[in-house]
Amino acid sequence: MPPLAAAADPLAAWFAESARDLPWRHRRSGYHALVSELMLQQTQVSRVLEKFDTFIRRFPTATALANASEGDVLAAWQGLGYYRRARLLHAAAKAVVERHGGEVPSDVASLLALPGVGRYTAGAIASIVHGARAPIVDGNVTRVFQRLAAREGSASDRAVTDWAWREAAGFVSAAASPAASNEALMELGATVCTPANPRCLACPVSHLCAAHRTGKADRIPAPKKRAARRDLVLVCARMTRGDGAVLLEQRPTGGLWGGLWQPPTVESADGESLGAAAAAELLGLGVAVMPAGVVPFATTHRSIRFVVFEAKVRGKGAALGVHGRRWVTPRELPEFALSNAAKRVLDL
């Protein structure tokens, strides 16, 4: 048996003893798996753990999620970031209702046809929830396979991922329990065979691992080449009223923080040299503001500096709550999806 396929059953046995207690493992369902997989795509498990149960209580079924407004879904997604996934999950729930009567399908082809569901997520739901012999490959799986086989190269190289998909098909074909072996593979990558400092002494398949045998575990896979971050300066205004309301506007759909709410904000390359009057004019505020400071914020692709101005507005500030801007009271605020950056600006 090829070495990677030989790891399938030992990994499943290890998983039976060592699996983390995660809420989406308590009750297996296609819907829970769909929600958790989309949440986990770009967010750490610890953060997803804080949000998953609340989200499921709010939207207990695909039908409940499909019937919710986009604003409600985005608000419930707050804290998980990358809101595009929330929209895709919402669209997937609608497709589940329209095409499958509200039940998340069990076969890979139907799963792949859902918005936001790629090969990995489809394979994970089909195999882990329904026991199908469907392969899964993500960054964790690729790294584990590369190390087990001492296959050099970057985990993001196309040739490496194509190879990993072929190996994953052999792995799941050889497994006595496709569900347990696939989930164990993901678990090993997340908890033992981690990107830095893999815990080879605690690894249940170290006897099969070529990277461990040859002392290369730390060097495989090769580090990914990172693109330089783009610098961005955003001028924004924290406008507050006596009753604690803040002035917010919604970002355009698509692009950075698409559709989320923020304090009035404009991009300006020379924002850091702007005076208060020029900033107020640029932001179309028509009231005097004061400089409040600079808030740095980094995303995967951008290095952002928020140049923050502020003002306390007397009365209702009705003239400011126009052109898509609106005053939002502290009680209303939880219903508005804000990016972490906007929250940080408001907390300054």
Ligand code: SF4
């Ligand atoms: S022995 Fe080390 S490098 Fe090999 S699979 Fe296990 S943890 Fe990863």
